[in-house]
Amino acid sequence: MRVQFSAGADRLTWAYPKLSPQLKKCAAYILEHPSEVATLSMRQVAARADVPPSTMNRLARALDFRTYNEFRSLYRDSINDQSAGYSLAAGKVHVVARETDFDHALDHYQQAAINNINTLFDHIDREAVERAVQALAEARNVLVLGMLSSHSIAHYAHYVASFALPNWHLLVRHNGAFSPLVEDLTPADVLVCIAIEPCAVDTIRIVRRARGAGARVVGITDRRTAPVAACADDILLFSVHSASFFPSHVGAVALVEALVGMVVARGGNRVTDNIDRLERCRREMGEYWEE
Numbered sequence: 674m675r676v677q678f679s680a681g682a683d684r685l686t687w688a689y690p691k692l693s694p695q696l697k698k699c700a701a702y703i704l705e706h707p708s709e710v711a712t713l714s715m716r717q718v719a720a721r722a723d724v725p726p727s728t729m730n731r732l733a734r735a736l737d738f739r740t741y742n743e744f745r746s747l748y749r750d751s752i753n754d755q756s757a758g759y760s761l762a763a764g765k766v767h768v769v770a771r772e773t774d775f776d777h778a779l780d781h782y783q784q785a786a787i788n789n790i791n792t793l794f795d796h797i798d799r800e801a802v803e804r805a806v807q808a809l810a811e812a813r814n815v816l817v818l819g820m821l822s823s824h825s826i827a828h829y830a831h832y833v834a835s836f837a838l839p840n841w842h843l844l845v846r847h848n849g850a851f852s853p854l855v856e857d858l859t860p861a862d863v864l865v866c867i868a869i870e871p872c873a874v875d876t877i878r879i880v881r882r883a884r885g886a887g888a889r890v891v892g893i894t895d896r897r898t899a900p901v902a903a904c905a906d907d908i909l910l911f912s913v914h915s916a917s918f919f920p921s922h923v924g925a926v927a928l929v930e931a932l933v934g935m936v937v938a939r940g941g942n943r944v945t946d947n948i949d950r951l952e953r954c955r956r957e958m959g960e961y962w963e964e
Contacts, residue, residue, distance in 0.1 A: 711748035813861035820873035860887035
């Protein structure tokens with residue numbers, strides 16, 4: 674059983690960019706340790722966040738709650754509604770010890786990758802995933818955006834989706850500009866944005882443009898304090914823990930595969946026909962190597 678804190682966390686995420694530095698410090702700690710709000714006293718949470726207790730009340734009022742206890746009740750209700758605890762340690766795997774340094778290093782990569790997958794599916798906001806899948810299945814057009822290290826994930830998501838869903842489009846510069854693809858966004862469209870820190874400037878500009886046009890934004894990112902999260906209607910988080918110097922995107926790949934797969938599954942015969950038609954065309958064009 675998985676405990677989720679989406680009601681309080683979403684409200685805090687969307688308010689985060691507008692908070693003062695002191696309130697941001699407090700909010701960031703709560704977003705990273707939601708279970709503590711439900712289980713610890715206000716003073717204990719404040720001490721762990723390294724802020725005065727009065728900051729907790731100020732944060733609650735900034736979120737339009739009358740008291741901190743009213744804000745805290747959102748997290749307590751999540752605990753009471755579900756029987757299991759919340760542990761970010763879930764999903765850790767036992768790795769057999771090896772003899773060489775090479776094997777030991779490879780074990781670290783294995784463990785990091787498996788932990789990222791388990792963390793994704795154990796702690797993801799499943800209601801947000803369901804909302805996102807529904808919106809993607811009903812969208813007039815879906816734009817997929819990813820820059821810097823996230824570009825390859827966006828390209829992969831679009832590549833897989835394009836087999837079955839011709840209304841999915843990869844957002845890339847056209848003649849040096851993004852405007853031709855975003856100028857006619859409407860509330861009937863969905864923007865899927867994949868971004869981790871550091872976030873590209875153009876990513877935030879496009880996300881804000883989409884929100885301003887009324888389009889739905891599905892934000893796929895690594896933390897609730899990320900700038901994309903504050904602009905997203907549906908926030909889907911993945912872990913970037915890595916045994917390397919570079920963040921891991923294993924969780925992001927698994928997430929976009931699940932999203933696209935569930936959207937395709939809702940398409941029925943129409944989607945199957947699209948896949949068959951494209952496959953026939955590719956074989957007729959000789960795009961696949963065949964002996």
